[in-house]
Amino acid sequence: MNVLVFAPHPDDAAIGCGGTIANLTKKNKIAIVYLTSGESGSIKISEKKLARQREAEAKKSARILGVKKTIFLRNPDGFLEFDKKNLQKIVSIIRKEKPELVICPYAKDQHRDHRVTSELVFDSVWKASGPWLKGTGKPWDVKEVLCYEIWTPIQKPAHFEDISKTISKKVKAIKCFKSQTKDIRYDKAVKCLNRFRGIISGLGDYCECFEVKES
Numbered sequence: 693m694n695v696l697v698f699a700p701h702p703d704d705a706a707i708g709c710g711g712t713i714a715n716l717t718k719k720n721k722i723a724i725v726y727l728t729s730g731e732s733g734s735i736k737i738s739e740k741k742l743a744r745q746r747e748a749e750a751k752k753s754a755r756i757l758g759v760k761k762t763i764f765l766r767n768p769d770g771f772l773e774f775d776k777k778n779l780q781k782i783v784s785i786i787r788k789e790k791p792e793l794v795i796c797p798y799a800k801d802q803h804r805d806h807r808v809t810s811e812l813v814f815d816s817v818w819k820a821s822g823p824w825l826k827g828t829g830k831p832w833d834v835k836e837v838l839c840y841e842i843w844t845p846i847q848k849p850a851h852f853e854d855i856s857k858t859i860s861k862k863v864k865a866i867k868c869f870k871s872q873t874k875d876i877r878y879d880k881a882v883k884c885l886n887r888f889r890g891i892i893s894g895l896g897d898y899c900e901c902f903e904v905k906e907s
């Protein structure tokens with residue numbers, strides 16, 4: 693099966709669903725689409741330089757998880773827009789990559805770029821299946837959309853993935869984002885969240901959980 697993962701910022705895919713990605717790469721073809729390159733938030737380093745650094749970290753992190761294809765849309769970090777240009781880009785990627793499964797952030801996440809990513813992906817999945825946006829390829833029907841948690845834990849998770857065998861790979865993939873994990877220990881925080889999900893669900897030592905988007 694083909695799988696398309698959408699990440700608002702370079703580190704989100706590893707944090708939100710890195711274990712699931714590593715589980716899936718054994719048998720499936722996965723690509724990650726980064727909506728922004730995470731260039732904001734440093735006073736010491738220029739945005740251009742930081743974007744290049746984060747993209748390199750994203751590629752390294754994706755390779756650890758077993759993903760070969762990475763796509764960077766380079767929207768401005770912190771100012772992601774729900775607009776026709778982004779819908780056109782995402783619909784054309786969906787129609788080209790033909791994913792059965794799409795994975796994106798949880799729509800109620802507290803970070804606005806994350807919420808805008810969900811909105812863009814939901815609408816693009818819908819538009820990709822119909823006659824809309826001419827010039828972006830032939831209609832393609834995505835079978836399932838799963839939403840991962842980053843800043844805001846999902847209230848009623850509907851899908852759990854046992855990541856006990858890939859948790860160490862996931863932590864290694866998160867640690868690729870050196871500047872990020874220096875400020876906040878995402879690797880430790882997410883390992884605890886995944887442990888919590890595993891214990892509460894009783895489905896594995898470490899689990900990632902998802903909301904299932906109703907079509």
Ligand SMILES: [Zn+2]
Pocket residue numbers: 700701704803806842
């Ligand atoms: Zn993010």
